[in-house]
Amino acid sequence: MTVTLRLEFRKLRRTRLWLTIGTLLAFELAWVTVALTRTFAQHGDIARDSGVVLGQVLQLHGLFGPLLVAIVASRLSALEHEARMVPRLFALNQSRPSLFRAKFATLLLVTLGYTAVGGAWLVGFGAMTGVTAQWKPIGIFVVGLVAANLAPIAIHLLLALVTTRQVVTLGVGILGGVAGTFVSFVPHAVSLAVPWHYYGVVNPVRMVVDDGSLTGFAPVEGIEWTVAVVAAVGAAVFLVALGIYERVARE
Amino acid sequence: MAPVDRATVVEVWPRYLPATGGCAARSVYHGRMSAPSAVRLDGPGLPGRGNDVAENTARRDSDAPVIHARGLTKRYGTQTVVDQLDMTVHRGRVYGFLGRNGAGKSTTMKMLLDLARPSAGKVSVFGLGLPEHRSRVLPRVGSLIEAPSYYGHLTGEENLDIVRVLKRLPAAEIERVLTLVGLADHRRKRASAYSQGMKQRLGLAMALMGSPELLILDEPTNGLDPAGIQEIRELIVSLPARFGATVLVSSHLLSEIEQMADTVGIIDHGHLRYQGSPRSLEDHGRLRIAVDDSAAAAATLREAGWRVTAVADGEVTLPHLPDDRIARVVRLLVEAGAQLHRVEVRRRSLEEVFLRMTSETPREPLVAA
Ligand SMILES: Nc1ncnc2c1ncn2[C@@H]1O[C@H](COP(=O)(O)OP(=O)(O)O)[C@@H](O)[C@H]1O
Numbered sequence: 065m066t067v068t069l070r071l072e073f074r075k076l077r078r079t080r081l082w083l084t085i086g087t088l089l090a091f092e093l094a095w096v097t098v099a100l101t102r103t104f105a106q107h108g109d110i111a112r113d114s115g116v117v118l119g120q121v122l123q124l125h126g127l128f129g130p131l132l133v134a135i136v137a138s139r140l141s142a143l144e145h146e147a148r149m150v151p152r153l154f155a156l157n158q159s160r161p162s163l164f165r166a167k168f169a170t171l172l173l174v175t176l177g178y179t180a181v182g183g184a185w186l187v188g189f190g191a192m193t194g195v196t197a198q199w200k201p202i203g204i205f206v207v208g209l210v211a212a213n214l215a216p217i218a219i220h221l222l223l224a225l226v227t228t229r230q231v232v233t234l235g236v237g238i239l240g241g242v243a244g245t246f247v248s249f250v251p252h253a254v255s256l257a258v259p260w261h262y263y264g265v266v267n268p269v270r271m272v273v274d275d276g277s278l279t280g281f282a283p284v285e286g287i288e289w290t291v292a293v294v295a296a297v298g299a300a301v302f303l304v305a306l307g308i309y310e311r312v313a314r315e
Numbered sequence: 316m317a318p319v320d321r322a323t324v325v326e327v328w329p330r331y332l333p334a335t336g337g338c339a340a341r342s343v344y345h346g347r348m349s350a351p352s353a354v355r356l357d358g359p360g361l362p363g364r365g366n367d368v369a370e371n372t373a374r375r376d377s378d379a380p381v382i383h384a385r386g387l388t389k390r391y392g393t394q395t396v397v398d399q400l401d402m403t404v405h406r407g408r409v410y411g412f413l414g415r416n417g418a419g420k421s422t423t424m425k426m427l428l429d430l431a432r433p434s435a436g437k438v439s440v441f442g443l444g445l446p447e448h449r450s451r452v453l454p455r456v457g458s459l460i461e462a463p464s465y466y467g468h469l470t471g472e473e474n475l476d477i478v479r480v481l482k483r484l485p486a487a488e489i490e491r492v493l494t495l496v497g498l499a500d501h502r503r504k505r506a507s508a509y510s511q512g513m514k515q516r517l518g519l520a521m522a523l524m525g526s527p528e529l530l531i532l533d534e535p536t537n538g539l540d541p542a543g544i545q546e547i548r549e550l551i552v553s554l555p556a557r558f559g560a561t562v563l564v565s566s567h568l569l570s571e572i573e574q575m576a577d578t579v580g581i582i583d584h585g586h587l588r589y590q591g592s593p594r595s596l597e598d599h600g601r602l603r604i605a606v607d608d609s610a611a612a613a614a615t616l617r618e619a620g621w622r623v624t625a626v627a628d629g630e631v632t633l634p635h636l637p638d639d640r641i642a643r644v645v646r647l648l649v650e651a652g653a654q655l656h657r658v659e660v661r662r663r664s665l666e667e668v669f670l671r672m673t674s675e676t677p678r679e680p681l682v683a684a
């Protein structure tokens with residue numbers, strides 16, 4: 065597995081994927097930063113809380129998360145389609161599940177790296193602007209993001225690998241991103257059935273609003289369970305996608 | 316009628332001229348009548364092949380075949396692309412898989428690599444059934460299927476490195492195959508910048524990584540210039556001797572196959588219409604003698620008990636005869652005072668045989684050897 069995973073990164077050499085990801089991340093972070101600066105200015109010290117930061121991030125990442133996954137999944141697959149290397153890899157005794165798993169792991173690592181860099185930026189920004197960091201909800205949020213990524217990664221990867229035309233997976237990514245931004249308007253139970261909503265579902269704190277103004281933050285009850293459900297659904301979707309790919313990839 | 320000087324106008328046409336000849340294969344032989352009239356396929360580029368094929372056949376055929384397919388069938392929807400194909404490829408052979416475009420060559424090869432699942436029938440490679448033993452079979456096989464495949468944004472070397480890692484080979488292997496296919500000077504160039512021929516060589520290099528026991532090469536000389544074709548052909552032919560490889564190589568060009576293969580399989584509309592030595596495909600031909608007085612010559616021959624199949628103006632035709640008997644026929648005619656202008660063996664070329672076997676419309680199998 066580690067060997068095939070390393071190969072996936074080698075195949076990305078000299079592609080513009082890293083630049084694309086960097087641009088997307090910079091764009092998302094700029095957006096979050098501007099939004100947070102305005103919120104801090106509007107609501108004063110009460111808003112200088114990691115709860116506000118997490119809330120802001122979840123709103124944006126509902127849009128950027130699916131896009132990131134769709135773009136990377138599409139690139140990882142288009143690379144093989146353009147090279148006509150998929151049959152060759154199979155003839156070289158790389159199994160279909162092995163290829164799927166390697167690409168899945170690559171995507172997971174890329175999204176993890178994205179989260180890490182973005183998180184570091186926000187922690188730094190928070191420290192500079194006097195935000196009190198609450199590490200437990202931040203930790204849950206990060207774990208939640210990883211869990212939230214599983215299902216979209218599996219779905220996008222499957223789409224990108226079985227369809228040569230990347231319009232499909234990119235289109236689904238855009239729709240998923242748009243759907244993701246509506247997470248706050250949809251009941252929790254419904255969101256659990258929409259993988260692109262998972263980025264919002266895993267938010268561990270909610271704002272307490274009194275009379276239209278922010279008065280504080282409260283931890284979301286049972287968030288650990290929600291994250292566990294999201295992770296379990298993600299794992300199940302991964303296994304199903306893997307099974308489908310194994311059948312479809314054979315003429 | 317003046318007696319003919321024996322050393323002059325005796326011409327026999329034993330050499331075989333494939334693609335160019337079109338109709339009759341002919342070559343000129345001046346002098347004695349002992350010229351070999353059997354067609355030899357061990358032309359240039361095939362050292363040591365030909366005569367020893369028969370003995371090798373006997374010895375090697377007792378070994379288990381490297382590829383063994385029985386009743387192999389592939390349907391795409393309602394279209395049957397490969398139909399009840401029985402194929403046997405023996406160790407150390409170069410098996411030429413010949414068929415027009417769309418005949419089902421690539422599909423058959425894909426089934427041998429578990430890239431396509433047969434709709435019916437069985438395949439075993441090295442005596443191991445597919446797909447069950449896929450992971451034991453594939454590491455021992457090198458392949459090149461359809462158009463060359465490569466990562467265009469990676470260099471030739473980097474492309475080979477991916478294959479090397481998957482095959483768990485030492486780093487030196489890259490150097491070896493690059494040299495083998497003549498790409499050593501272009502290793503650091505991106506594959507997308509390669510010429511068509513270089514891309515094809517890169518594909519071949521990938522197939523050769525690790526010196527596999529079996530090579531499955533689908534139209535490996537596609538896109539190469541004549542010099543490149545010659546080079547790759549020589550490389551392929553040398554593989555059995557170099558590392559004991561067995562080669563299954565496809566082409567839609569007869570001239571390609573007959574210069575490489577010691578066994579031929581001809582596929583047409585998914586049916587294997589012939590499998591065996593290219594020699595037994597050949598037409599034995601007829602003996603044609605041009606004489607001044609064909610009626611008299613025919614009478615002389617018939618009187619002496621020879622079978623004359625046709626008498627035309629200035630020409631008598633006999634069935635194909637071994638060399639010593641041709642000499643007797645010539646002597647008989649010369650002694651009877653006939654003036655011989657030409658003696659030739661005319662045969663249908665392999666090209667014609669191939670064209671007759673592979674038609675535009677599907678037919679029932681003719682030969683199964
Ligand atoms: N994946 C596929 N789906 C449907 N038809 C196919 C597929 N692959 C090949 N065919 C058809 O099968 C026939 C044989 O194709 P192929 O094996 O590629 O022939 P060859 O390699 O001899 O030129 C062709 O008519 C082709 O259109």
Ligand SMILES: [Mg+2]
Pocket residue numbers: 417420421422461533
């Ligand atoms: Mg083909």
